[in-house]
Amino acid sequence: MVDDPIVAAARLVQGANKTIALTGAGVSTESGIxxxxxxxxxxxxxxxxxxxxxxxxxxxxxxxxxxxxxxxxxxxARPNKGHMAMAALEEAGLLAGIITQNIDSLHQKAGSRNVVEFHGxxxxxxxxxxxxxxxxxxxxxxxxxxxxxxxxxxxxxxxVFFDEEIPAAALMRSRDLVHQADLLIVAGTSCAVEPAATFPETVLAQGGKLIEINKEPVLTGKAEVVLKGGFVQMMTELAVWLQRDV
Ligand SMILES: [Zn+2]
The missing domain is CATH 3.30.1600.10 (SIR2/SIRT2 'Small Domain')
Known part of the structure; x- marks a missing residue:
């Protein structure tokens, strides 16, 4: 089915020059956090x-x-299959990096290498x-x-405590990633907190596209594809379509 959102998302990833991901608490809830x-x-x-x-x-x-x-x-906590799928995409050259608001190291435990943790x-x-x-x-x-x-x-x-600045190095690395990206996968975050809140807008402003993976989508109307559902299910389906084993 051509209008299957998973297929549409997979095609966006295949067609992008540089895909990055922005992740938040919602990607770790299925790891029990x-x-x-x-x-x-x-x-x-x-x-x-x-x-x-x-x-x-x-x-x-x-x-x-x-x-x-x-x-x-x-x-x-252990990484879930969604974390694994993101690591597999990086391994396959389909994901350039992950910017995460999480402090649980689960992306790294899953094997992702280019991870910016801007909340420490x-x-x-x-x-x-x-x-x-x-x-x-x-x-x-x-x-x-x-x-x-x-x-x-x-x-x-x-x-990073509430009254602390985002470490300069993390902020710089995430801005670099965002400025080079033409596709941003937003997963498990409502993008309510700065600086994460501005990343989707930045990617759109430079002509890029968004894929949103959220149980309760917040980027409807802005995202090219919205995968409404749990992180594990959506990410593994996307990886399967991209023919990557998780
Ligand atoms: Zn000391």
């Missing part, structure tokens, strides 16, 4: 202003770690006083909150 902003999600249980800001961390890092300790459960990551930690960086492996098995082995200060996860 609830959307932090959802009802019952992390931010309904921990006030973002009290637990989710750099200011709060500076005032009382031990308190903020009560929230981070819960967040740490996501490092055990839970895979590493920094000691603010001495600026030493530590991998997650140092934290595992340690009592929480973890302390810097050198100066005993409480370590900060390398996630």
């Amino acid at each position: 609830p959307d932090f902003r959802s009802k019952g999600g992390l931010w309904s249980r921990f006030d973002p202003m009290e637990y989710g800001t750099f200011g709060a961390f500076q005032r009382d890092p031990v308190k903020v770690w009560r929230m981070v300790a819960e967040l740490l459960a996501i490092v055990e 990551t839970l895979a590493s930690f920094t000691c603010l006083p001495c600026q030493a960086g530590y991998p997650l492996s140092l934290i595992k098995g340690q009592a929480l909150p973890p302390l810097c082995p050198r100066c005993r200060a409480v370590l900060k996860p390398d996630v």
